[in-house]
Amino acid sequence: MSATPTRAAIASVCAALLLGGLKGWAAWATGSVAMLASLADSLLDLVASLVTLAGVRIAAQPPDAEHRFGHGKAEALAALFQVALISVSAAFIAVRAVQRLAAGEVAAQAESGIAVSVVAIVVTLLLTAYQRRAIAASGSIAIKTDRLHYQSDLLLNAGVIAALAAEQYLSLTGADPLFGIAIALWLLWGAWRGASEAIAQLMDREWPEAKRRALVEVAAREPELESLHDLRTRTSGSQDFAQFHIHVPGTMSVAAAHALVEKLEQRLEAAFPGTEILIHVDPAGHVDHPGDTLREADEIEQLKE
Template identity: 60%
Template sequence: MNRTADQETGTLNRRAALASVGVATLLLGLKGYAALVSGSVAMLASLADTGLDLVASVVTLYGVHVAAQRADEHHRFGHGKAESLAALFQVALIAASAVAIAARAVMALLHATPTASPEAGIVASIVAAAATLALLAYQRAVIARTRSVAIGADHLHYKSDLALNGAVVLALALDRYAGLTGVDALFGLLIALWLGWGAWTSATHAIDQLMDREWPEEKRRAFLDLAATIPAMAGMHDLRTRTSGAHDFAQFHMSFPAETTIGVAHMVMEDIETRLTAAFPGLEVLIHPDPVGHVDQEGALPKAIAERSEI
């Protein structure tokens, strides 16, 4: 990808992130008013989720900005892990909010009282769903052009918000029109549990990146399947992979006949890198050439890992 394409991608991703921040800010004010008027626990939980959406969108904006920065002399592998650090901060906020909402929901269940003005919450949730749908459509268009991992994650988060807004509408409607007083608090508790699960999932993903965990088996297998179609990679071994922010890294050893010149080996490796990066956008490949029959002694992978790395 050339510099002009990089700049265009960065611009599109920043616009999508700014749109996300704008929608989250609008919904935060709308739901804040509805929660204040209705006194609904489910609406309060939805408000907390929107507040977290705003934080997530700001983090995404920051992550996209950092991801667009080129590697420098102090960060030779780029700045991708800044996204994971920001995600852990985000997780702490989500977990704290989930605990507070759950406590409020339990108190409301013990002292059940009708919701003051459920209509305000219903209208706010419907408007929120409409705004979220518009944002999702725009994000899909950007992702199709940039394949941004950060925007893609934000897109998935807002897709789940559609279900959340629907749950709030259902809870308030049952409270108002079916007379089920405790259902609002019950839905608030369920939303708190859902937020807690989201925090756990996000934390796991962020820690995996910080610890340089290997790619998921499906992705790793896809890489090996592609490698198997390239004749020159028949001598590939010791594959290692990791992900940092929106960037993937793969390094491995390749066997060459002893008489192969450095120039020829370089040309072969460049061709391989071109094919791999075309299939895996955002991938950085590092290839170490070995003479046929060479076996690494120091720093070699354990036998079980080496066997899994072979094609």
């Protein structure tokens, strides 16, 4: 079965349901704040995974009359919703850990919590491996953010094991809530990274410089292309967009200019599958935006420098 974003999102929902049930029992049995934090995280994983599923399904819909550029930004919105949930989860964990630390409470029945955490680590490893395949195939930002959260769960579950073992077997009172606070801080860091990428998509941030340069390099291999300017790129979900202007001789016929554009589009689409390419033709010497060096700079000349 191929690892599509939708199937990866369904796998996340199933994993969250399984782990939520196991951790709910373990939190009740042990009274551990670290396990409670892990339970809260898994419950939020469930909500986040459901939102991710909705996001990738909406993003996969083809363009329509009201969304001519497609629905890819639904993934970034889903990612931001996940970030909000992660932040709430981290705040709850931190508050509960401080309360537990102040009260001097000690976790019990460490064996149950440790066993559940080991199972959680195995399930999470399998899920993140499957998500990695989906990301490689689609570039989905929603699945990427979901995977980031589940990767943090690996440390979270390892932290729960360490906290329970430290309190139960090493008699290190306070280890459990301290690990809870550390987990909360780690979740906040993950939320910040996820938010940064989602906001970059919503703000139509340019591709990374290396990817932009690679596109120019591919375009420059076309013998008839002399210049390329006003290159603008963006990403929406798993869909990439690139548009630019080219100069052609003023005497070139419309048919010849069209044929050149067709060859360029085919060359670029082969090198960047799934990218929508839009090329505008200008007669040689024409300046669209006088004085705007950002838009008029010749990308091919810059490549040679």
